[in-house]
Amino acid sequence: MTSSHIHMKRIGLLLLAGLALAAAGCGSSSSSSSSSSTPAAPASSTANSTASSSGAGKTVTITMKNIQFNPTSQTVKVGTPVKWVNEDTVPHNVQGGPLHSSTFGEGGSYEFTPKTAGTITYVCTIHPNMKATLKVTS
Template identity: 40%
Template sequence: MKRGLVIFIVLLSIFLAIGCAGNKPATPVETPAVTPVETPVVPVSNTTPQPAAGEGKIVEVDIQNSAFNPESVEILTGDTVRWANKDSIAHTVRGPTFDSKVLENGDTYEFLFTDAGTYNYNCSIHPSMKGTVVVIERK
């Protein structure tokens, strides 16, 4: 019985010593000073050019009651359409040249139209939801 107790105490002491040795704080490492380097800012090419100042306007389309409202809008090149999800369920806006992420309640998606034409779009989650953007060339 005494022998078992002695072995237990020795093993307990070894485990405690190992456990304490593994928790030593790491030696701090000095980080060399870094000299800031000025990096030139290069503008990123935007696939959709911006209209000239004061040219474009934003047209709002609400997504509500599982429908686009208004269902059809007519705008000029350089105008932007902003869709706002006012529904309690998620929707998307997907057309031939644009595709939003999933829009939760309160989210918006904007697209700048630079080319004239008729753009039919829908919600990829609810394909029966359809809309149209008619873009007329700005003169």
């Protein structure tokens, strides 16, 4: 009888100790997780594209919009493909130096890859005020 009584007491103590540990663990873990979960969110959109800088090999796009080339002065390296895209509803072309495109309408494009360094000034012959410069560096 005495031995079983002691046994019961031990189980009770173990249960109380377990509950105390569980409560303590629960409290500490929830508080720490709520404080540590905050700094993860804001660093998501860091790698945005910077289209203005012309890395070698990557196509550089010049748009034709509102009867203007944009940008009017673009610098690229030799071997970098340059693409003119017509975003106007009227047709345009690219003429000057080695640039001899056909006339193309909205959504059309002309591509040219410079092989030598130098400055190319070009126009759209339909709209003589559409002037721009392509600087090619070696």
